Amino acid sequence: MSDEVDPAVEAAWAYEDLHVNALFRQWAVPVLDAAGVRSGSRVLDVACGTGVLAREALGRVGATGAVTGIDVDGGMLAVAESIGPGVSWIESNACDLPFDDNEFDAVVSQFGLMFFPDRAQAIHEMLRCAKPGARVVVAVWDALERSEAYPISVHLLQRRAGPAAANALRTPFVLGDTNKLRGLFEEAGASTVSIDTRHGTARFPSVRTMVEADLRGWLPVMGVSLDDDLIELILDEADDVLSEYVTADGEMVFDAPAHIITAQA
């Protein structure tokens, strides 16, 4: 029997161990608050990844509620399943949700919308699956220039690895413009849209772990693989150019603001 590790599952564990704690976990509570999730709610988490938001929702809805998480990536779902029993995990595309109309009391999604092939269609699907009057709540990063550290990382990648690598790191920030965001939700059929921009804090164990997670974890997901020599060169330079975000105990801490959009059909 082969004990080879599936690369998609390995990448998902790396995501859970590094990116979730450093960036994503802190948004679960405000997203669920905005969605009005409470005891007995039926909740759908779209682009659930390894399930940090769905697990938090499960704790709120209790035995009388139910939580479903969907994601297009089987590796993410394998990890979600192993650490989040009690949630229904389903492999599916956000643009074509496998649910009836009006099924959920709340539909939530954090930091996935920027990657969907048809964003308006995905929002339309989320609105369709929400019961009349239920909220659809989506979190996306604010613009790159309003985040700290990442503009420097992008610039470093542009200089050392070229535009494809730099663009892979720009993509998570492409929905930062609130006017365009509002227009996107209205185009998708939302009748009410409110946007709450919030302060967030990224916290990595070190500069090296942050940049290495992006170079070895994130860039390959976006179709960009760098060779080991280039990765080492970039990591050495990163220690210098990102030193202003290093705390006395060696952690890397910086502002990472996000928009929480609340919409109704």
Ligand SMILES: C[S@@+](CC[C@H](N)C(=O)[O-])C[C@H]1O[C@@H](n2cnc3c(N)ncnc32)[C@H](O)[C@@H]1O
């Ligand atoms: C940055 S992760 C966020 C995951 C999770 N929501 C969290 O907070 O940790 C983005 C997720 O979007 C998923 N994704 C990208 N395109 C998708 C699509 N078309 N349909 C469903 N999920 C998608 C990815 O597989 C990944 O798990």
